[in-house]
Amino acid sequence: MILLACFIIGMVSNVLSDSARCAPLSSLDEPLTRLSEHFNINHHEVSEGGELFTKMLKRYKQAPESGIVLNVILQWYLDLFNNLKHHNEVKNQISLVANSLQECLKSRTQNHLISDLEELSNIKWDDQLVQRKAILELDEILTTVKETGKRRRKRNMGRRQRT
Known part of the structure; x- marks a missing residue:
């Protein structure tokens, strides 16, 4: 757990730098330095196995999903x-960085999306009432899917013409 914590503390600045309305990174220099020293993030084992979060952020860098991924990382x-x-x-440093992360998380607009996704994952598909409601809404859902696909195609066609 300590090795994982070491690596994570080193990654906090990357996450904070991509977030809106967060505390300036310069105000977190001292707490992050103290945490890095305390957890010895320069230990050779920390680099084994590669990155935890930054590879995910790179994968979704331009995608709309990047905000969702970033919110989940902040919550983690x-x-x-x-x-x-x-x-x-290091209690004070943890408190300072955690407060800054909380501020970042509150300022992000995808919070509702994450709670909606959690709510979706908790819907019980074996409940008869849920099944009835789902079938009732299926036509509207399929219409939305078709419209989304049309908008995406039109947007992509417009991009192709510009190049």
Whole structure:
């Protein structure tokens, strides 16, 4: 767990730099440095296995899904810091960075989307009432899918003509 925490703390600045309305990174220099030193992020084991989050962010860099992925990553950091707050020697630094992450998360617009996706994953498909409602809404859902596909094709056709 400590090695994972070391790597994660080193990645916080990357996540914060991509977020809107977050505390300036310069204000987090000292807390991030103290956390990096405390968790010894320069240890050779930290680099084994590659990146955890930045490879995902790179994969979705231009995609609309990047905001969703970033929100999940921010929430993961908050959970990590919540579990690490018992480290007395770096308690203040964890608190400062966690507060900044919380501020970033609150300022992001995809929060509702994430809660909606969680709600979707909790819908029980074996409930008869749910099945009836789903069948009732199926035509509207399929119409939305068709319209979304048409808009995407028109947008892509417009892009092709410009090049």
